[in-house]
Amino acid sequence: MIAFVIRRMAQGVIVMLVVGFIAFSLFNFVGDPVSLMLPPEATQADRQAMRENLGLDKPFYVQFATFASNAVQGNFGISLRLGRPVSTLLVERLPATLELAFVAATLALVVGIPLGVYTGLNRNSWLSRVFLTVSLIGVSLPTFLIGIFLILIFAVWLGWLPSFGRGDTVMVGGWSTGFLTGSGLKALILPSITLGLFQLTLIMRLVRSEMLEVLRTDYIKFARARGLTNRAVNFGHALRNTLVPVITITGLQLGAIIAFAIITETVFQWPGMGLLFIQAVQFADIPVMAAYLCLIGFIFVVINLVVDMLYYFVDPRLRIDTGAAGGH
Amino acid sequence: MLPPMSLPRLLAVALLACLPVLAAGKTLRYASQDDPQTLDPHSANLLATSRLTANVYEPLVWRDREWKVIPWLATSWTQPNDRTWRFRLREGVKFHDGSPFTADDVVFSVERALSPTSQLKVALQGVEKAVKVDALTVELVMREPNPVLLSHMTNFRIMSKAWAEKFGALRPQDYTAKEDTYAARNANGTGAFMVKERQTDVRTVLVAHRDWWGHKAGKNEGNVTEVVLLPIKSNATRLAALLSGEVDFVIDPPTQDVARLRAAPGLKVQEGGELRVQYIAFDVFRDDLLYGKAGGKNPFKDIRVRQAVAHAIDTEAIRSKVMRGYSRPLGSILTPGVQGYAADADKRLPHDRERAKRLLAEAGYPDGFEVTLDAGNVQPAADIAQAVAVMLSQVGIKVRPNIVPQSNYFPKIEKYDTSFYVLSWGAGVTADALYTLQALLHTVNKKGEGDFNMGRWSNARMDELIQQLQVEKDQAKRDAITREALLLVGRDLPIVTIHQPLIPWAMKKNVSAWFSPVNTVYFYKVRVD
Numbered sequence: 001m002i003a004f005v006i007r008r009m010a011q012g013v014i015v016m017l018v019v020g021f022i023a024f025s026l027f028n029f030v031g032d033p034v035s036l037m038l039p040p041e042a043t044q045a046d047r048q049a050m051r052e053n054l055g056l057d058k059p060f061y062v063q064f065a066t067f068a069s070n071a072v073q074g075n076f077g078i079s080l081r082l083g084r085p086v087s088t089l090l091v092e093r094l095p096a097t098l099e100l101a102f103v104a105a106t107l108a109l110v111v112g113i114p115l116g117v118y119t120g121l122n123r124n125s126w127l128s129r130v131f132l133t134v135s136l137i138g139v140s141l142p143t144f145l146i147g148i149f150l151i152l153i154f155a156v157w158l159g160w161l162p163s164f165g166r167g168d169t170v171m172v173g174g175w176s177t178g179f180l181t182g183s184g185l186k187a188l189i190l191p192s193i194t195l196g197l198f199q200l201t202l203i204m205r206l207v208r209s210e211m212l213e214v215l216r217t218d219y220i221k222f223a224r225a226r227g228l229t230n231r232a233v234n235f236g237h238a239l240r241n242t243l244v245p246v247i248t249i250t251g252l253q254l255g256a257i258i259a260f261a262i263i264t265e266t267v268f269q270w271p272g273m274g275l276l277f278i279q280a281v282q283f284a285d286i287p288v289m290a291a292y293l294c295l296i297g298f299i300f301v302v303i304n305l306v307v308d309m310l311y312y313f314v315d316p317r318l319r320i321d322t323g324a325a326g327g328h
Numbered sequence: 329m330l331p332p333m334s335l336p337r338l339l340a341v342a343l344l345a346c347l348p349v350l351a352a353g354k355t356l357r358y359a360s361q362d363d364p365q366t367l368d369p370h371s372a373n374l375l376a377t378s379r380l381t382a383n384v385y386e387p388l389v390w391r392d393r394e395w396k397v398i399p400w401l402a403t404s405w406t407q408p409n410d411r412t413w414r415f416r417l418r419e420g421v422k423f424h425d426g427s428p429f430t431a432d433d434v435v436f437s438v439e440r441a442l443s444p445t446s447q448l449k450v451a452l453q454g455v456e457k458a459v460k461v462d463a464l465t466v467e468l469v470m471r472e473p474n475p476v477l478l479s480h481m482t483n484f485r486i487m488s489k490a491w492a493e494k495f496g497a498l499r500p501q502d503y504t505a506k507e508d509t510y511a512a513r514n515a516n517g518t519g520a521f522m523v524k525e526r527q528t529d530v531r532t533v534l535v536a537h538r539d540w541w542g543h544k545a546g547k548n549e550g551n552v553t554e555v556v557l558l559p560i561k562s563n564a565t566r567l568a569a570l571l572s573g574e575v576d577f578v579i580d581p582p583t584q585d586v587a588r589l590r591a592a593p594g595l596k597v598q599e600g601g602e603l604r605v606q607y608i609a610f611d612v613f614r615d616d617l618l619y620g621k622a623g624g625k626n627p628f629k630d631i632r633v634r635q636a637v638a639h640a641i642d643t644e645a646i647r648s649k650v651m652r653g654y655s656r657p658l659g660s661i662l663t664p665g666v667q668g669y670a671a672d673a674d675k676r677l678p679h680d681r682e683r684a685k686r687l688l689a690e691a692g693y694p695d696g697f698e699v700t701l702d703a704g705n706v707q708p709a710a711d712i713a714q715a716v717a718v719m720l721s722q723v724g725i726k727v728r729p730n731i732v733p734q735s736n737y738f739p740k741i742e743k744y745d746t747s748f749y750v751l752s753w754g755a756g757v758t759a760d761a762l763y764t765l766q767a768l769l770h771t772v773n774k775k776g777e778g779d780f781n782m783g784r785w786s787n788a789r790m791d792e793l794i795q796q797l798q799v800e801k802d803q804a805k806r807d808a809i810t811r812e813a814l815l816l817v818g819r820d821l822p823i824v825t826i827h828q829p830l831i832p833w834a835m836k837k838n839v840s841a842w843f844s845p846v847n848t849v850y851f852y853k854v855r856v857d
Contacts, residue, residue, distance in 0.1 A: 029736075030733075030735060031733050031734070031735025031736040031737075031739070032735050032736070032738065032739045033735065035734065035735050035737070035738030035739060036734065036735055037372065037374075037447075037503075038373065038374075038447060039373045039374060039375075039447075039757075042373070042447075042450075043767075043776040043779045044742060044776070044779045045776055045779075046447070046449075047738075047742070050503075053503070053504060054503055054504060055504075075506055078501070078503050078504070078505060078506075078507075078508065080503060081365055082363075082365055082366070082512075082528050082529075083365060083366045083368075083371060083372070083501040083503065083508050083509075083512045084508040084512065084513070084528065085506065085507060085508060088508075089528075092528075148564050148565075148568075151564070151565060151568045152568065155568055155569075155572045155574070156568050156571045156572045159572055159573070162574060163565055163568040163569045163572055163574060164558075164560050164565050164566075164568075164569055164574070165530065165531075165558070166530070266561055266562055267562050267564075267565055268565065269558075269559070269560045269561060269562065269565060271527070271529050271530045275529065275561070276529070278561075279529070279561065283735075284735045
């Protein structure tokens with residue numbers, strides 16, 4: 001077991017190195033940050049001096065080696081756009097992204113699972129059809145469009161909710177939270193719906209199809225034959241058995257929510273890591289892009305590790321299997 | 329989350345909050361696409377940054393509404409000889425932390441702005457060092473003469489020496505360092521507004537500086553006592569925030585939405601001309617076209633072809649279709665408002681397709697030729713490249729627009745890797761002809777002259793005129809030299825000017841602001857009624 005975790009950690013390091021290396025080879029194409037750091041009217045001598053100072057005149061693998069050796073020492077460099085240490089910026093932005101992701105994921109689960117159960121049980125009711133049709137919107141509309149629609153309706157027309165930003169935040173031991181203020185909570189509503197809508201419809205459809213599958217099995221028929229109440233059958237037996245794939249998908253989707261909050265954060269000017277990243281791309285802010293990509297790589301590595309370990313605990317067959325085969 | 333504050337500043341802020349005098353003050357919520365990169369007045373020389381620092385830090389000399397240089401932190405100046413400028417400083421000026429402004433601060437700020445990591449060395453062009461004469465007198469010693477030093481110095485802002493020493497912010501940010509400097513996140517200037525709160529990419533809050541010297545000197549024309557600067561990246565969201573009343577002012581509304589904003593109840597749009605010119609330029613250096621097909625020749629070396637291009641471009645159509653009315657067609661590389669602009673040199677060749685075709689035939693290209701037009705993917709440059717391509721195809725020149733990201737575009741044209749390109753040039757820095765002519769039209773040399781002459785045009789008379797401008801002090805003579813240079817450009821057409829863009833600002837009806845030619849809001853001139 002420990003050997004398994006250590007092996008996975010070692011693989012994780014390799015994954016992050018590869019992510020960093022590929023990222024640096026691509027940075028050649030995002031252009032020259034110096035042309036954005038200096039005014040358009042700056043002299044060529046100024047530009048060249050700055051390029052040399054930043055080491056941008058060196059080939060990308062040399063830049064990558066410098067980055068990697070500094071990163072190992074915990075130094076991710078200075079943002080070229082904001083002139084502040086990248087690690088500070090990421091730590092500052094992490095709470096905003098995690099809070100948004102947490103609310104969006106909760107929303108997706110709390111609304112998605114009951115809707116999935118309902119539509120699975122009442123396949124032919126008109127309400128189920130309405131839910132399914134509406135869920136198509138969630139699956140097919142791009143996030144930025146949903147965000148803009150929500151802003152138009154709830155901020156511009158109705159004036160109920162703010163169109164941008166995070167509201168007032170409170171510092172709790174180095175963590176800036178929006179959960180403790182009225183404006184912070186209000187500001188969470190539209191972005192979390194925008195970010196969670198796709199996951200919500202995904203979970204709803206997954207639960208529905210799993211329910212349909214499970215309801216046909218023998219043990220459900222047997223449970224009904226035993227004279228159990230509908231509630232006990234539907235929730236105690238059927239839903240519980242649908243949850244295994246739902247948990248797997250939710251775990252992986254949580255990574256996706258954190259990593260791909262970029263668009264939602266841009267539309268709502270949500271001061272999280274995604275917004276930081278997109279602005280870094282536009283500015284060719286190489287230190288921020290590199291650190292962000294490595295961090296996201298790290299988050300996925302950790303989530304995958306946790307999911308794998310969960311399997312290990314949940315599924316006894318896997319344990320016996322690996323024990324006999326001596327690991328896989 | 330509040331940035332850490334020094335005790336005196338904390339006290340100052342607390343004191344400010346208690347004062348009844350300012351109780352009637354107004355708050356302005358101001359939105360822009362980009363957040364200021366830093367609060368350091370000598371670090372990034374970028375518009376988003378200077379829009380903020382110009383309200384917090386002040387220069388020795390500044391400009392009035394006609395954009396003429398006026399005394400500011402310096403009350404008078406003399407030029408004892410060619411290599412020396414002597415400034416008398418204003419008495420009774422206080423920094424935001426309450427400390428007095430003296431010659432030491434000026435000497436320190438000159439050193440700081442000339443240090444290697446400073447990006448505002450241009451604001452002190454030609455200056456070697458500063459010398460304190462007495463507590464309120466400073467001399468600038470010149471390395472080389474700069475007759476328009478005062479114009480440059482309007483961008484040179486003063487920082488407190490004691491404050492910078494106390495917090496270790498002696499030099500502007502070094503991007504290879506491990507840490508950021510204190511001055512990147514905190515500010516202590518003499519300006520009308522002081523920074524109360526700074527959260528990058530979230531908000532920056534400015535409050536009125538109660539001890540600002542300008543209150544007594546009658547410089548305060550506004551009634552705003554608090555400004556909340558909100559960066560909102562997405563165009564749609566920024567406008568939504570204005571329409572929903574969450575912000576009072578948007579400095580950069582997207583042009584395509586301006587008509588709608590004008591019609592919206594409670595909002596208004598104000599526009600003004602930036603000192604900027606949009607132009608296209610030719611590679612007149614190579615003997616063959618680098619990007620294009622013209623039978624082994626470079627047609628742009630022929631004046632008739634350049635004239636044909638000028639005749640083929642319909643600037644009026646660009647104004648109404650591409651710019652939606654937000655431009656002023658221009659025939660001169662200098663815009664009105666720049667010292668040296670001459671109305672009689674502001675003439676374009678008329679839009680005339682037949683004449684263009686005739687000129688092309690005379691030059692030996694009756695069937696035209698093919699060429700690539702390079703542009704950065706910023707508006708309006710990209711749209712202009714598209715429009716010009718269509719207009720030139722109507723006279724037989726097949727143009728392929730090549731639009732690349734801005735961060736790739738500059739490195740490309742800097743290497744002269746272009747045959748034909750679209751560029752814009754802002755003269756707001758000095759508002760003087762020399763700056764523009766030197767960068768755009770001087771023969772390329774290693775001394776920084778001709779740095780933006782990517783077409784490598786070279787004209788001995790132009791170089792001579794620029795050299796005269798570098799030393800001539802008499803304004804009337806300078807204007808005459810400039811006029812000759814502009815007429816020369818108009819005759820030889822190394823570049824074809826298109827227009828001066830007009831900049832729209834969108835705001836609530838109860839807000840009034842003064843449009844400055846550098847597209848910056850000065851909050852002490854803003855009224856909210």
